[in-house]
Structures are given as structure tokens and as C-alpha cells.
Amino acid sequence: MRVSQLTKEFMKEGRSESCPVIDMHAHLGPYQGIYFPNPTSEDMIRTMDRCGVKLAVSSSHASLIDTKANLEMAKVVKKYPDMFRAYWVINPNYPERTKDEVAHFSEMEGFVGFKFLSDYHKYPITSPRYEPALKYADEKGLLVLMHTWGNSPYDSPSLVEKLAEEYRNAKLLMGHSGYGEWEKAIQVGKDYPNVYLELCAAYTVNGVIEWMVKEAGSQKILFGTDLPWFDPHYGIGCVLFSRITDEDRHDILHRNAEKLIKPHLRTSAR
Amino acid sequence: MKFFDCNMSFGTSMIRPIRYAETAQNLLEEMDYCSIDEALVYHARQRDDSPVIGNDMLLNEIEAFNRLHGTLAILPLQTEELGTMETIVRKMKERNIRAFRAFPAEHRYLMTRTSLAPLYDLMVERNIPLFIDITQSCGGISGWHLVSTILSEVPDLTLVVTEHGPWGHDRYFRPLIEKHENLHLDTSRYELDGGITDFCKKYGAVKLLFGTGYPKWNPGGPKLTLAGADITTKERRKIASGNLERLLRRVKM
Numbered sequence: 001m002r003v004s005q006l007t008k009e010f011m012k013e014g015r016s017e018s019c020p021v022i023d024m025h026a027h028l029g030p031y032q033g034i035y036f037p038n039p040t041s042e043d044m045i046r047t048m049d050r051c052g053v054k055l056a057v058s059s060s061h062a063s064l065i066d067t068k069a070n071l072e073m074a075k076v077v078k079k080y081p082d083m084f085r086a087y088w089v090i091n092p093n094y095p096e097r098t099k100d101e102v103a104h105f106s107e108m109e110g111f112v113g114f115k116f117l118s119d120y121h122k123y124p125i126t127s128p129r130y131e132p133a134l135k136y137a138d139e140k141g142l143l144v145l146m147h148t149w150g151n152s153p154y155d156s157p158s159l160v161e162k163l164a165e166e167y168r169n170a171k172l173l174m175g176h177s178g179y180g181e182w183e184k185a186i187q188v189g190k191d192y193p194n195v196y197l198e199l200c201a202a203y204t205v206n207g208v209i210e211w212m213v214k215e216a217g218s219q220k221i222l223f224g225t226d227l228p229w230f231d232p233h234y235g236i237g238c239v240l241f242s243r244i245t246d247e248d249r250h251d252i253l254h255r256n257a258e259k260l261i262k263p264h265l266r267t268s269a270r
Numbered sequence: 271m272k273f274f275d276c277n278m279s280f281g282t283s284m285i286r287p288i289r290y291a292e293t294a295q296n297l298l299e300e301m302d303y304c305s306i307d308e309a310l311v312y313h314a315r316q317r318d319d320s321p322v323i324g325n326d327m328l329l330n331e332i333e334a335f336n337r338l339h340g341t342l343a344i345l346p347l348q349t350e351e352l353g354t355m356e357t358i359v360r361k362m363k364e365r366n367i368r369a370f371r372a373f374p375a376e377h378r379y380l381m382t383r384t385s386l387a388p389l390y391d392l393m394v395e396r397n398i399p400l401f402i403d404i405t406q407s408c409g410g411i412s413g414w415h416l417v418s419t420i421l422s423e424v425p426d427l428t429l430v431v432t433e434h435g436p437w438g439h440d441r442y443f444r445p446l447i448e449k450h451e452n453l454h455l456d457t458s459r460y461e462l463d464g465g466i467t468d469f470c471k472k473y474g475a476v477k478l479l480f481g482t483g484y485p486k487w488n489p490g491g492p493k494l495t496l497a498g499a500d501i502t503t504k505e506r507r508k509i510a511s512g513n514l515e516r517l518l519r520r521v522k523m
Contacts, residue, residue, distance in 0.1 A: 011494065011497050014497070033438050034438025034440075034441075034462075035441055036464075037463065037465065037467070038463050050498065050500065203491065204436075204459070204487050204488055204491055205486070205487070206287065206290075206487055206488045207287070207288030208288055211288060228464075229436070229462070229463065230436060231464070231465070231495050233491075233495045234461040234492070235491065237488075237490035237491045237494025239490070240494065241488065241489060
């Protein structure tokens with residue numbers, strides 16, 4: 001059969017009851033270099049409903065600049081506990097804040113781990129400035145979503161590998177799957193049980209999903225969209241029209257994420 | 271719903287894509303998998319080689335397949351590599367070619383009237399659309415600046431800009447869309463959440479053409495994005511195939 005049942009269902013209904021999507025890489029609010037038609041949490045929920053996304057794990061755009069804005073996401077999670085979870089952004093340009101933020105992390109409900117944006121913050125993920133967050137995440141088995149990009153001096157797959165050697169218990173999510181440096185990213189995702197390939201933007205590249213599934217396995221791949229950047233249908237469509245099985249698609253679109261976030265849910269997800 | 275892709279390519283290119291169609295037959299198999307009915311195509315050698323070689327390779331490859339519609343790569347006529355205007359028009363008539371593509375970065379020419387006036391005049395007189403992807407550059411200008419320059423020099427040109435990229439291009443292209451009636455965009459990388467819906471509310475659906483950018487990009491993204499956009503069925507059909515069919519139908523050969 002050329003077109004799977006899952007693909008037919010999404011093409012017809014725009015969503016699937018049997019395959020509720022979890023977005024492991026989302027944001028919130030306006031941002032510098034882009035016009036967003038749908039930037040608010042309410043806008044995002046409308047989009048998520050339209051596309052069958054049951055939960056998004058987000059870091060607000062404002063918190064990528066000023067970590068005090070992490071509290072915005074706490075409010076959003078509190079308001080919409082069935083739809084959102086959050087990452088606490090660590091900005092290594094303000095290391096004096098990090099220690100305090102990590103110390104109070106356990107008090108902040110709805111956060112499943114940390115978010116690093118090293119290409120923009122201009123400190124490598126191996127910098128000592130990230131150590132307090134990484135050590136805490138490793139101790140507690142938290143998620144760490146890192147923006148990763150091929151051949152970057154700040155967050156290349158090779159640098160993720162260095163972290164994976166040291167931190168074996170933290171769940172290291174390679175945001176964008178080290179875009180462009182596919183072979184190395186897939187190798188790191190395959191070799192380290194706690195490293196995951198996250199698909200945001202990577203899914204656009206024709207053939208890369210098949211390559212990841214073949215080499216690293218569908219259980220090491222997570223779905224993400226940068227919402228409110230990218231229409232979830234774009235990424236879902238890339239997964240659906242890749243030459244993989246529906247079981248692989250279920251793994252990527254929700255099963256793997258469910259396993260990862262379940263231990264960290266303090267309030268029940270829809 | 272019929273999907274008519276305005277932006278597909280096949281053939282062996284200098285840089286190997288992860289997945290690609292080596293022949294026209296292979297491309298049809300890829301289109302079948304993605305339920306894409308027809309496509310406006312170019313051959314990788316039209317970009318990576320001399321258009322003299324690539325244009326003929328394309329025409330020979332697609333001759334047997336009525337689901338594939340060709341585009342000719344252009345060059346300034348002054349070097350006479352593509353022959354005279356008469357030979358180009360004759361070839362287009364004989365092979366039912368109704369669109370041009372420009373690769374000024376690879377083929378090293380300026381997209382000015384000084385370089386391309388006879389071809390630009392032909393395109394305007396006969397309503398022949400010109401396709402160019404947003405990564406193209408020439409003479410030190412690129413992207414939307416290049417598009418703006420082309421349309422300033424040839425305001426009546428039917429120009430289709432492909433693969434405009436996901437990193438927030440609306441602030442670039444919306445002023446140009448408002449100014450130039452014949453500027454169109456393909457949807458291959460219009461990934462912005464709510465982008466197609468918002469665009470259609472403001473400008474209608476006539477300036478968007480369904481495209482995938484195959485083999486570089488995954489066709490599933492633009493397919494499901496268009497299928498799921500919050501627009502009317504009529505608007506969806508226009509973008510999926512109607513607008514491209516209209517552009518090709520109005521070409522006077």
C-alpha cells in the first residue's frame with residue numbers, strides 16, 4: 001500500500017485520534033526576525049487542536065533573551081495544564097542567575113527540564129556556565145533541549161557527544177538534529193541511549209527521516225515544530241510521507257515523547 | 271483534489287541530495303507516492319551544467335510523459351549559446367514549453383534589462399512566467415533585493431519566486447506582493463504557522479502556487495500544510511493546481 005491509513009486520516013481530517021501528536025520543541029510569543037500570525041498561547045492552542053497536537057513543551061521567546069521571563073511559561077502551564085509543559089531557559093551570559101534558577105527549579109511546576117540556545121547565546125554547550133543545569137538535570141533525569149546545528153562551534157553534534165559521555169542520566173534532546181551534519185548527529189543519537197534526535201526544521205530535508213529511522217531507530221526520534229514558527233502540519237506531513245512504517249510514525253509523533261515526559265508530569269496531560 | 275507541483279527537479283546533480291529521482295520515470299514514481307498529479311520540472315543539469323546541455327536533456331527526458339511540463343533555463347542572448355530568439359520560440363512551440371527558469375548564480379549573468387531585454391520582452395508579450403528560487407544571486411545582490419530589482423526593471427513580468435524559506439520572509443515579500451500584481455510565490459517552504467491562511471485573507475489565493483522543491487525538500491510538508499490550511503475549498507484548489515494551470519494557459523505561443 002502506497003499511502004498509509006495514518007496519512008489518509010491526516011490528509012482528510014487534519015488530525016488523527018489514534019495518533020495524538022506531542023510537540024517537544026515549541027516556543028511562545030512574538031520574536032525579533034519574524035511575523036507570527038499566531039503567537040499567543042490561545043492562538044497556539046487553536047493551531048494544536050487543528051493539527052491534533054495534544055501537548056507542546058515550550059520555552060517562551062522572551063525567556064531566550066531574559067531568563068526572568070521563564071515565569072511566563074509557568075503561568076501558561078498553570079492556565080492550560082492539559083496543553084503545555086515548559087523548559088527553563090538557561091542563558092550563559094548571566095551565570096550569576098543560573099545557580100539560583102537551578103536551586104529553585106524543583107519549585108517551578110510544569111517544567112520538564114532546561115533549554116539551551118547556544119548558537120545565539122554564544123557559549124558552547126560544553127562551557128562551565130551550563131554545568132549547574134547539566135549536573136542537576138543529570139541527577140534528576142531531566143530533559144535538556146539544546147538547539148543544535150551542524151559544524152557549529154557552540155552546539156554541533158560532536159559537542160553533544162562530549163556531553164553525552166559525561167552526563168548519562170539527563171535526557172539530551174538534539175534540537176534540529178544538528179541540522180546539516182546528519183551523519184554525525186545520527187551516530188550520536190544511535191550510540192548514546194540518553195541522546196534523542198529532535199526533528200524541528202530537520203524534517204524538511206528530503207530523505208533525512210528515513211536515514212534517521214534506518215540508522216538510529218524510530219525510538220530515538222522526537223517531533224518538534226518551533227511553534228508558533230512552523231505549522232505542525234508541515235512537520236507531520238514530512239513524517240507521514242517519509243518511507244517508514246506507521247509504527248515508526250507513532251514512535252516519532254507521540255510515543256517516545258510520552259515516555260520521556262511521563263515521569264516529570266506533576267499535573268495530568270490530556 | 272488535483273496537485274500540480276510548480277517546483278520539482280530530477281536528474282543527477284553535482285551535490286547529491288539524500289533522496290532524488292535520477293530519471294523522469296523515477297520522478298513520476300516519487301510523484302505517485304506523494305499523490306502529486308502533474309509537475310512543472312527542470313533537470314538538475316539545467317542548473318549544474320550549461321543550459322545548452324541541460325535544456326536538451328530535459329526536453330528529451332520528459333517527451334514521453336504528459337504529466338511532466340518543462341521549463342527552459344535562460345541565458346543572455348548575446349553569447350548566442352541558446353540560439354536566436356526565433357530558435358528559442360520555435361523550440362518552445364514544438365515542445366510545448368510554457369515557462370522559463372533563471373539560475374544567474376550558477377550561470378553568471380546579470381538579471382538586468384541590459385542583459386536580458388529581448389527575453390524579458392518576450393516573457394511580457396507572451397505572458398511566459400519566469401521561475402527563480404530565492405537563494406539565487408547575481409552582481410552582488412540576492413534574495414528579495416534581487417526580486418525587487420528584477421520587478422523594478424520589468425514590472426509586468428510574471429515572476430514566480432520559489433523556496434522563500436521559513437525564517438520569517440513575510441516582512442520581505444508582502445510589500446512586493448502589494449506592489450507587483452504578477453509576483454507569485456510557491457508554497458514549498460511557506461511553513462509559517464497560519465501563513466497561508468493569513469496570506470489568503472489579505473491577498474486572496476491567486477498568488478500562491480503549490481510547490482514542493484523536490485528533491486531537496488520533503489514533499490509531505492507542503493502537501494499537508496495546504497490540505498490543512500484554514501481556507502476555503504475553492505482557495506485550496508486554486509493553490510493546489512488552478513493558479514499554475516491559469517498561468518500556463520494564458521501563455522501565448
